[in-house]
Amino acid sequence: MLVVHGVWAGDGLAFWAEDAAVDPRPAAGAAPRSHPFAASASTLAAALALPEAARDASQGPGEGVRELELLLPGSVKEPLPSPETGRLSAIARPRLHLWRVDALVPPVGEALRLVDEQAAGAATLRHWATVVAFARDLVRRGRVIPRLVTVGDGGTGERPDDGGVGQWAGKWAQPEADARAVWQPVLTGADASYFKELALAMPPACRTWRAERPSGEVLGEALGAFADALVRAALGEPLVRRPGTPQERWLAALTGPDGACPDVPGLRKELDAWRASVVAADGAARVCFRLVEPADAGTDAGAGGGSGEWRVEVALQAADDPSLYVPARRVWAGEPVVGLPRRPERELLAGLGRAVRLYPELDRALRVAEPSELTLGTRGAFEFLRQAAPLLQAAGFGVQLPRWAGRARLGLKLTTRTQRQSAATGQGFGLRELVDFRVDLAVGDETVTEEELAELARLKVPLVRVRGQWVELDERQLAAALKAVEGGRAGQAPAADILREVMQGDDELPLLTVDADGVLGDLLSGQAERRLLPIGTPAGLDATLRPYQERGLAWLSFLSELGLGGVLADDMGLGKTVTTLALLVHERAGSGPTEPTLLVCPMSLVGNWRREAARFAPELRVHVHHGSGRDVGEIDGADLVITTYGTAQRDLEALRGLRWRRVVCDEAQAIKNSSTLQARAVRAIPAGTRLALTGTPVENHLAELWSIMEFANPGLLGSRSRFRTRFQEPIEARQDEQAAQALRRATGPFVLRRLKTDTSIISDLPEKLEVKEWCTLTAEQASLYQAVVDDMLAKIDDSEGIERRGLVLSAMARLKQVCNHPAHLLKDGSLLAGRSGKLSRLEQLAEEIVAEGEKALVFTQYSEFGTMLQPYLAQRLERPVLWLHGGLPSRTRDRLVDRFQHDDEPMLFLLSLKAAGVGLNLTAASHVIHVDRWWNPAVEDQATDRAFRIGQRRNVQVRKLICAGTLEERVDEMIERKKALAERVVGAGEDWLTDLSTGELREVFRLTAEAVS
Template identity: 65%
Template sequence: MLVVHAAWTDGRLCLWAEDTAPGDAPPARRTRPAPHPYAAPAALLRAALGEHAAKAEEAERVVLLPGSAKGPLPSPESGLTSAARAPKITPYLVPVLLLGAPGALALLSGLDDRDGADTPEWGPGGSLRYLAAVAETARDLVRRGRVLPQLVTEHGEHAARWVPVVTGPDAAAFRELAAAMPPVCRAVGEETGSARVLREALSGLADAAVRRALPDRLLAGPRPGPRSALPDRWLAALTGEDPALPGAKPADAERLGTALRDWLAAAHELDGPARVCFRLTEPPPEEEQAGEGEPSWRVEFALQSTEDPSLYVPAADIWAGEHVPGLPRRPDEALLAGLGRAVRLCPELYGALRTARPSAMDVDTAWAFQFLRHSAPLLQAAGYGVQLPAWAGRKALGLKLTTRTRKTGPGAVAGQGFGLGQLVDFRVDLAIGEHTISEEELEELARLKIPLVRVRGQWVELDDRQLKAALEVVSRRRSGEMTVGEVINEVVEGGDELLPLLDVDADGPLGDLLSGEADRRLTPVPTPATFQGTLRPYQERGLSWLSFLSSLGLGGILADDMGLGKTAQTLSLLLDERNGQASGEVAPTLLVCPMSLVSNWQKEAARFAPGLRVYVHHGGQRKREDELGEAVASADLVITTYGTALRDLEALRGFAWGRVVCDEAQAIKNSAARQAQAVRALRARTRLALTGTPVENHLAELWAIMEFCNPGLLGPAKRFRERYQEPIEARRDEDAARALKRATGPFVLRRLKTDKTIISDLPEKLEMKVWCTLTPEQASLYQAVVNDMMSKIDGSEGIERHGNVLATMTRLKQVCNHPAHLLKDGSRLAGRSGKLARLEELAEEIVEEGDKALVFTQYAEFGAMLQPYLSAHLDRPVLWLHGGLPKKRRDELVERFQNDDEPMLFLLSLKAAGTGLNLTAANHVIHVDRWWNPAVEDQATDRAFRIGQTRNVQVRKFICVGTLEERIDEMIERKKALAESVVGTGEDWITALSTEQLRELFRLGPEAVS
């Protein structure tokens, strides 16, 4: 597989690929710089990228990467490891593809649209994903009009370009984006600052986005020739592919350029401590009740802090001379200057400036409508504050769809199964807010042609286009009949763009499905008689929901929290449908899961559903051809892995499965990955996804999983991205979020185990921090590492600095664990570590009380040191599970710990055992060293805190006081709400801190030593 990396250099996107399965390295060439031994040829990269790379230029570039004497270090995305202890930044010669801004924008915008057919398998590295986020930022700036045309100089020639205007909140977002830039993005040739690279990339991509949005000329008429006036040529060059203006006279270019630069500078004038704010207020109710004359609207002026928007000072207070901290020293001058600039965008404000001390202006309804529709968006885009009534911006008119299930006659429910083809009676009504209005009322509103009206006590915005569309919908299809499938499609699509579907009132099974709480409203399905156990009430509701979706031929996502029994609910569904089919065969279910869970499914099926015939299709001895057909025909449940499903796709797609189930369905969150394509290609009547994390990083993952469950239901990926993903992720669009929840809600069942209304008898999880001190030896080593590494960090830049910071953190964490962990000298363990002493005390207490404990460490080498030591110290066996064990041995260790009285201590590598294991025999969890990712730690803790646990689970997290462990723990606590996004990517976020911040982070406090 290829991992594709990217950088931005010299106005172009530079791409190269790392081959994660390169075989033997090519013979070294004695050149400086040396060729990258595992870089894929440019031709192979071009084949992988397909049409996106059709116009790319092949070249070679020098890339600065961390490496050692043996060669470059593998990237984190490759999944490969390296034994290099002190990597250094080294230049390597790499075959690359170069794409100009238009091609780069197309590639970065279409990362999730790859079909992968007959092309080398590849995945984007972090740098390519980052630049895709930059491209999305550029498109968002263009959508909001945050660009201005400029005359620039490129390679000695003049050119017409669009430049992004990054002010106010966009400036803060720019700084955050620059700080998050992976070093690889600026590692081509000479290393460059992240802010400069981001500015160049954002400018190039924004210019390309404008040209894609405006392919035609801005003005009609004859195209200006080379002798035409420069402004005419410049205006024509702002669209199309060629921005060049050859032969421009220096004097003409200076005049035009100066005017355009002044325009750009004016756009940045609002980047101060305060901005002018406009507040539109509607007429008071008593004025409307009086009915005298036209209602009076009011626009109030104020100053608002750009740092703290809640600091809002009306103009009347400013003229009264009140001083407010946080505003400019002369707020009156700032207010007048801001209002003067605002007149350029909203000339109607000029009347207010005729007074010496403007504070507000009274306007009529027509003026208020023009302000709402035209002036307010322009002022907001320019950086002014605008406060509008709560109803402003909402689409006033909507539809209410009422459906009723037929009781008698053709298509009635009685005596039939209820499916997508079921006919229901429907009626469409027009709605304004919560009120339904008649067609006659709507026609009267259209006749009056008043843009702002008060309907039943509520102000609404109307325009001719909305009114015509509303009348057309009602006159075209007011009532009649449609199928259940058509109703669901109406919900997902949301109706006409002008008339979003506000409400669906349905009865019967369809109403249960669309209610948003289908698991509670559906007819209960009891625990099957052949199920060996008892389903909890919420699990029976889950079974009812799964059974109902299956009866409709629809797929779903069972997204219950980890440990709530998704396996048991799925097995009970299989038993229920077989118990209900006394006569006739039920097609087998194919379950696809990670390899680590195959044994778990086998054991759970044998435990809960011994009557199910299970066949495991995995391993070198798996059946093929006719034998496979016989095995499938005689099975109720076929279990396979994602890798096997991909390899045996042709064989597996030849069967007509009753259902395909994807466990840990986040494995198919990348819709372009080959294993995701493979499971989507399998034929099945219904599909089911099991995952506790339906969205890990972005909404495209939800689309990918839903596309597996109900192909085509959410439309093409491009439409989903435009309609839901971009508005929600880029603009936090609440309307889009509500629409997406309404569209996906019927097909996603999500319950949390912390919700006591779901499960009230799960024991408590008691989390506590265990503070440890360092021994004098540890403190001495800690200070020595800080002194040695801070000088290296201070004298390095870019990728080299990044590597030095990570190396420092690793060494300091090893010191906090034990001196022997850092020194790797095989020396004795006893009496040299505060953490180890505390672990010994806890282990003794746990054993004496007859309890069991899980002890997690992120370092396999430290676990290998602890296991024999703890076993000898306790005089009891201590189990040790790590990634180097074969699956059979892992299963034996889990079985022994769960079922035997001893051992009572289970030492585990966090990477190898953080997910997929059921270890409820333990009621203590100890994190010896922290991963600094709350989500990862919680997943590990959930090996014990899950269904089947009968005792309170005590979770202890070891922290050395006065060290970086304590200070990073404080950072996590301060950013608890953002911990997953800020810290969840690993430790890279720390490398962006300044040298002084790092010095404070690594500082050894006096309280650290015992």
């Protein structure tokens, strides 16, 4: 298993990896030495599925394969392995040493994609994913401005308030260039505060290239590079094709792939003044441009729809209230407007002076004393739409376009008719069957005739009216349309070819509408689940399916008979397990003994699947292929074979040699990264059909959806690179609505997604009530708490690097233990009664719960504390208190779950959060108590959903115990205030707090008066 890391290498984001399968051997030679278990560049490139161009070290400065020196903790003999590898180390007192690793430094755009795809990996990549999200948000809100930075100073002349975002700017310029045109973030107000929070949360491993650099400096360089790349990707093409003057060369460099350009001191000073004014004004008002259609446009292309005068209206707009829009004519008339600056005419002129640098055509409007609009011809209007508008918008100007802009495009309409009508797959329709098809040109829902297309070609105008709709028509689209007309527009083809055409589409001439009948129509509609006749609960299934589950069963059977795979993406708790088992029972009853189904799941769910199969489908022959004594020979005769992702990877060759009716991946987010070994393994197992089960088909980016779809229906969405070009980049970088619609059309037939919050799906799921229980400390706890704070802050203040990080984590753990109970910290085996405010509140809650004849789940992240609580609570309550932790064998675990679910006696189920946070169905509980917090909302929600799921018939009360006046309260406030940051940066624990300054730690750890009872 590879653990991929990201480190800022001065001029780009570098990726390197630890190979958890390699045994580390002491490195020889003088420092810096080769990292003993770092992966080679070729291994890393293959795992990341990088294109060859991104691996080529000769492609440009700072990009490709490089050998980096990283400052990493460890001993003289070997580095300390990262926690994600799962390795254990005997190094007692790690120190920082330089180690050499092979790394890949891809172009920034490629690096952004890799960060998205690896966002759930190591702590460094989780942090970089958050930085990329921040850069995207800044670009989306227009909080970037163009600049011209000289190469000589590398941006070091930036002001201190710049956050370092300009310091990267000169490092990639070509040697012969004097300067570089860049897009630079503007950080003021809340953005500046968030920047500081991200800097504080940055893991040290993100910034240890050669030396441990300040996090703010590294973050500034990276944020500047990311924002610049994102703007260029959103613009799509250079504004100036054949630059001549220095101004034009700067514009071409600003909007093209390469920012290198000559220095223009006067322009550079103007742009610096622009930035200073933006920071000082903080966006009180901005100049806005509105494109207005010709009043006499006609009705269609043949009626002169390409003629007429277009106008770009100039106005002032309040940045924080876009509805406050004041045309320039009113500004020059001196009309007072509340919400605009005191001298709005000065703001208007200053803004127009800046905008003309980006849109030189605007100079014509500035030749009058009171500019209010710019008149354009049709081609000029088209260039404003395609080039100037995105550029002005990126720089923070307001832009208002007609509603049809970017939407009404020339495309294709596909009509298919089955040669024999069939309403269900059982009547023999298959993907090899021929269907009649016809392809027409269309604008929206309107078909375009060959005569109209010929007229469009004759006019050679990029903006025309077709059937009453304005259409943007560039030369490439027109050429594609003429080619489509010349080719075969009607005939017969296999249904599979039609399906592939719909899925993959065309870049220049997209498929706009599909009109299909019969089974193919049901499939392509994306509404097959609603159109198909539901399949009732099959005989042999010991359960009663709900209506939405009957529709889901019909959908799964429908796809299976067509030989297609699917993604059952129902919300957690809606019964994906029982629906899948119902499919197996239904097929077994219909065709008798068949080839087995292979189900691949996380190891924690093996027992759950075996138990659920025995409960709901007792006639199915189930075999678990897992453990040291596994034998593929025992699979023969089974209906359902359950294995784990790790076992599937290790036994790939044996599993590939068997015949499988179906491969099912449960918790399919485990294969969302298509380049991982386990994702490759499950894709390599041949089967008749495939089924992915997941509640989160897309967690971070669209490449995850491609990976899961590539498992379910290999090749149907095209290659990974084509998917990136066709869908991912237009949607993520440019919010292209047409690409989003095309992706929904392509994936809709194969993804079934229902939410338990949708009352049309399920109306009888009870409510979940979340309550924070505020506890106080006893005097003993308060004294211990303060002693830990005083001791640890003194040590933290005198430490640095990895030593400081370890001390902070240790301090947090010890303070949480104090909040739990003094005996938890002291580990002296002393009595528990009367010494902890949190334990007292837990006792009260537990007594009330069992007195009402109910059951509760009690989660703690500390196994040692659970071991202390179990006998104490059992004695106090005189009721069973079950205790499940990671050290229990599978059979004991299953026995405890079965007892809790089926024993009528009121009881508590005490669970270790790591061992029981996922994969268990514990609906017998109507209460969930989190004794100590993991400080990750997603982890807590997963644990809570052990009780709040289908099968739960009572309201679920969730209580989180928090000690007031302690770090528990202040971290809870931070999470509530910054949920997005917590979910992306917190990751699997508290590492995000380790880089707070000593003063900030003092505030977080501080004990206040309300803490003590």
